[in-house]
Amino acid sequence: MEINFLQIILIFLVALIAGIGSVLDEFQTHRPLVACTLTGLILGDLKTGIIIGGTLEILALGWMNIGAAMAPDAALASVISTIIVIAGKQDINSGIALAVPLAAAGQVLTIFARTITIFFQHQADKYADTGNFKAIEACHILALFIQGLRVAIPSLIVAMFVGTDAVQNMLAAIPEVVTRGLQVGGGIIVVVGYAMVINMMEAKHLMPFFFLGFTFAALSQLNLVALGIIGVVSALIYLELSPKFNKTAVVQSNAAASAHVDDDLDDELD
């Protein structure tokens, strides 16, 4: 499929918004559910965009930047995999498999952008000396746009060339053992994200709830909403019963119990 000029411009804008979302981590425009959907909309196949978004979202579930540690980049992977699937006419699994190396490349680019932003930090110091508010604000916003461009420019290049015979032939030339193997790998790769989330929680004493969820899922047909309710109920019961949160309650019930004993004693004396 050829991508027309207007679509290329719009993809550039969506990729820019995804890149900005990626560094901010506020509006979540870099998450596959949002970025793939928007890219699909522009390419005239909203439904496929949404399905890719859902599939890639699961893969990228635990990709998050905690402290100074950088995760694979969901923004670049989302936009480019959607272009490759819809405009490059690949099936969703191959598109996703191609997205992961792109996420790795995106990680390198974001580390690069976060390094050159040190320059803007130092410029801001200088403008603080002269009390120049406008210039400090400009430093912040310019750095933000660099993060946007780091996704927008690679996406633009892919959008321009994906329709050409050379790229189509290249995609078609990937041997079956590789595409099938990537799909097999894709079924396992999701655990990397889960592992990142579990590690981040750092709550060994709460790991029984992980195994509870695992076993409920393994041995029942309950859907995600029902399992979610079981999770919430477990949390509430735990908080209700844990002595950690009930120190005063324990003291009160002891006091109540001793008062009760007193009453009995009084009764006997009477």
Added chain:
Amino acid sequence: MSEKKLTQSDLKSIFIRSNLHQGSWNYERMQALGYCYAMIPAIKRLYKGEEQKQALKRHLEFFNTQPFVTAPILGINAAMEEEKANGADIDDGAINGVKVGLMGPLAGVGDPIFWGTLRPVLAALGATVAATGSLLGPLIFFLGFNIVRLAVRWFGIKLGYEKGTSVVKDMAGGALQKITEGASILGLFIMGVLVNRWTSINVPIVVSEITNQAGELVKTTVQDVLDSLLPGLLPLLFTFICMKLLKKKVNAVWLIFGIFAIGIIGYALGWLA
């Protein structure tokens, strides 16, 4: 000299700017410039001349925490700057002390709640609906997450500003700890569900072939044996290996490439399908 006071619109302006908190994240001072960017409306309102420059420099110091929980710190700092501008004896160290003292504990609360629970749970829900191609999937995720996020940002700034450091004492107390612990339970429970449900590993190696009484050939694969014990054992094993390696500071991208290699080699040898 009349008393200097921040207006409601100053707080609104801080709130709007705080949405760009991580825009200039860098390896030297991380969110420092973003923090200063959000504080500018307060600095403009409260100070003149040389004092403005001092205040700008004060807020360009190193800062890094979970982005949404920056809100109460911004509020507390705004209240402190207001007192300082009105002549209270608050030095730079005290203002910075609040920032540095709070960013660690608050990240410990914000990370499990937002990145460990709220986002994965909403994303899993959204992705389930999105699998049918329904626009509702992305909408559940996008709207759900942002409504909570904006509420936390706005009320965080307001509470921090109105209650000052006393809000911190409330936080250190039971309530916030309870929410964090509860959220972590839900998050871990859902991770357990996902490790089981949203992974696929199949080991088609045949361990036995038996012709049953009806004369049909019944093949039993390694996967059949594993599933008869408990479905999802291999994904569980892979999850624990990944957790171990991530703790040893192995980059997630290498894990992903490693698993791809396992996938391709395993498929080529017929061990995985």
